[in-house]
Amino acid sequence: MSEVTTAEVVVPRTNKPPITQKRHGWAVPFLLGVGVLIAMLASLCIGAYPMSFWKAARIVVHLAWPFPLPSNPPWSVKEITVVQIIRLPRVLLATLAGMGLGMAGTALQGMMRNPLVGPDIVGVTSGAAFGGVMAMMFNFNPAGIIGLAFAFGLGAMALTFGLAKLARSGTNGLALILAGVFIGAFFIALVGLIQFLVPDAKLPTMVYWLLGTFVGADEKKVFMIGIPTLVGGAVLMLLRWRINLLSLGDLDAKTLGVNVGVLRWGIIALVSLIVASQVAVSGIVGWVGLVVPHCARMLVGPDHRRLLPTAALLGGLFVLGLDDLTRSIVKAELPVGILTALIGTPIVCFLFWKTQGKGWGRE
Amino acid sequence: MNNTVVEFDNLGHAYHPSRWIFQNYSTQVKRGSTFALLGPNGCGKTTLLKILLGALKPTAGSIKVEGRTAFVPQLFQVTFDYSVLDMVLMGRARQVGLFSQPTAQDEEAAMASLERFGMADFARHPFHELSGGERQLVIFARALVSAAEILILDEPTSALDLKNQIVVLDWIGRLSREAGLTVLFTTHHPNHALAISDHALLMLGENHYVSGEAREVLSEEHLRALYDVEIKRLLFEHQGEPRETLVPMLPSSNIARKNKS
Numbered sequence: 001m002s003e004v005t006t007a008e009v010v011v012p013r014t015n016k017p018p019i020t021q022k023r024h025g026w027a028v029p030f031l032l033g034v035g036v037l038i039a040m041l042a043s044l045c046i047g048a049y050p051m052s053f054w055k056a057a058r059i060v061v062h063l064a065w066p067f068p069l070p071s072n073p074p075w076s077v078k079e080i081t082v083v084q085i086i087r088l089p090r091v092l093l094a095t096l097a098g099m100g101l102g103m104a105g106t107a108l109q110g111m112m113r114n115p116l117v118g119p120d121i122v123g124v125t126s127g128a129a130f131g132g133v134m135a136m137m138f139n140f141n142p143a144g145i146i147g148l149a150f151a152f153g154l155g156a157m158a159l160t161f162g163l164a165k166l167a168r169s170g171t172n173g174l175a176l177i178l179a180g181v182f183i184g185a186f187f188i189a190l191v192g193l194i195q196f197l198v199p200d201a202k203l204p205t206m207v208y209w210l211l212g213t214f215v216g217a218d219e220k221k222v223f224m225i226g227i228p229t230l231v232g233g234a235v236l237m238l239l240r241w242r243i244n245l246l247s248l249g250d251l252d253a254k255t256l257g258v259n260v261g262v263l264r265w266g267i268i269a270l271v272s273l274i275v276a277s278q279v280a281v282s283g284i285v286g287w288v289g290l291v292v293p294h295c296a297r298m299l300v301g302p303d304h305r306r307l308l309p310t311a312a313l314l315g316g317l318f319v320l321g322l323d324d325l326t327r328s329i330v331k332a333e334l335p336v337g338i339l340t341a342l343i344g345t346p347i348v349c350f351l352f353w354k355t356q357g358k359g360w361g362r363e
Numbered sequence: 364m365n366n367t368v369v370e371f372d373n374l375g376h377a378y379h380p381s382r383w384i385f386q387n388y389s390t391q392v393k394r395g396s397t398f399a400l401l402g403p404n405g406c407g408k409t410t411l412l413k414i415l416l417g418a419l420k421p422t423a424g425s426i427k428v429e430g431r432t433a434f435v436p437q438l439f440q441v442t443f444d445y446s447v448l449d450m451v452l453m454g455r456a457r458q459v460g461l462f463s464q465p466t467a468q469d470e471e472a473a474m475a476s477l478e479r480f481g482m483a484d485f486a487r488h489p490f491h492e493l494s495g496g497e498r499q500l501v502i503f504a505r506a507l508v509s510a511a512e513i514l515i516l517d518e519p520t521s522a523l524d525l526k527n528q529i530v531v532l533d534w535i536g537r538l539s540r541e542a543g544l545t546v547l548f549t550t551h552h553p554n555h556a557l558a559i560s561d562h563a564l565l566m567l568g569e570n571h572y573v574s575g576e577a578r579e580v581l582s583e584e585h586l587r588a589l590y591d592v593e594i595k596r597l598l599f600e601h602q603g604e605p606r607e608t609l610v611p612m613l614p615s616s617n618i619a620r621k622n623k624s
Contacts, residue, residue, distance in 0.1 A: 235462075238462040239462065241465060244445070245453055255433060255434040256453060303445065
């Protein structure tokens, strides 16, 4: 066969400068990391008791410092109490919740090859909420609340997958979203049933918690969300390149040597753990897991090696920012779940309109 | 070293009980050869490929695939806008540990593979913006970087224009000759099979197939039985070299019409 000059025949566009993808390397995640730290310190200054940024920063440094505090510190006991007992747990709780939801949504969208899914779309949030309210009804301890939220979150996600598979659509397409809507509606109905059955004294707390709030943050809650989110998130970070492989589809991933079933269920379990811990401490904080991955993808592209850390940081920043708003716009605190939905919906609508044909997704 | 890399013995598949797509198919594919699978629509070519890839369990018989496989589907669509380099890098999945990320060496290997196919300039280009032919070359580059031994292609030229069909066919031949890959592909073009394959299997019916040397199997008689169309195999000379081609006989031609009038 005669020699074929491939470069001439197939790649005529080499004469033109190729259109390259946006690639900012690690600059965006780094800047976001710095942004999250600054936002966390700034959030410590928000509230009824005024405090300067530098004073809050110095208190945090001294709290993290493993040596005894100076005998004559430049802050009052009241100030350190406000930071240590009230504001720092809440800031950590909001940041960790946002980080977890950002990672969970990104992992789900990548794994399912579907940019329209999120923890609240595939039923995991509703399932975890049902587990949470049930645990609250039976006065479970914090580990019990997380355990039950995790079990029902995982169960709801498995049911969604099973239903989509029965409809022969696999993990891709509209059937998965519809299956998630059906399963989610079922668990929300069960949550309603628990609310109906629960004694009147418990109902207001349960309803307020379900709306999504970081009110009542304390050290115990920080550990409740911190350990599952950081451990689950660390494993997800290690698997982040594998999410690229899963996003190619089952057959392709399999021929590339990926154990698709084990990897997918491993990621589902990690996502359920992260979402369950968030729901257990702060109720339903919706839309974050859907909105944040899209915004992160616009910043660093679809490669999960950069996307997952970016989504984690952006999620933390987003939820922390909104929680700061709930603490400052009205006197009686607005549940943050209402604000994430109110702000998340227009953002998704805007992205839906803006990204048509721009190609983050081919669905 | 065993010279047979793919072997199926009395293979059969039925999606519904007693409704066989094909059955009692037996053949062997030799290492480093190019093997074409031909048959009309619905005869089970894609089913056979899925069985080869391990995505489907055969209903009857046995299959043996010795070596790492790489798959090139008819039309490669990606949900997310990965760059060409990201796509090729994914071929390193077997070399990169479960909890690890690709290293600089993996990126170098991916770039070298792209270079081989003349696609290095497009490394940072979004994959989905490439033409069908360019995408095929990127997937070939990914197969090479994955150290695959068997390349399985589902109708590799079906979505391509004539020029890109020739380029892709040439590359398939070269992957077998130069890189030592065993190539197995399905096609609707007997001409393509005749041009580049060493062996061929014609899926004539549920229980009826012909397999063997491509030049023997792709006879006028077998192809008539396969497609129910008259096909002529013509010998001619091009630039001093003997060539062969298969020409389907259309019901009427412009020349015949002109001569009649």
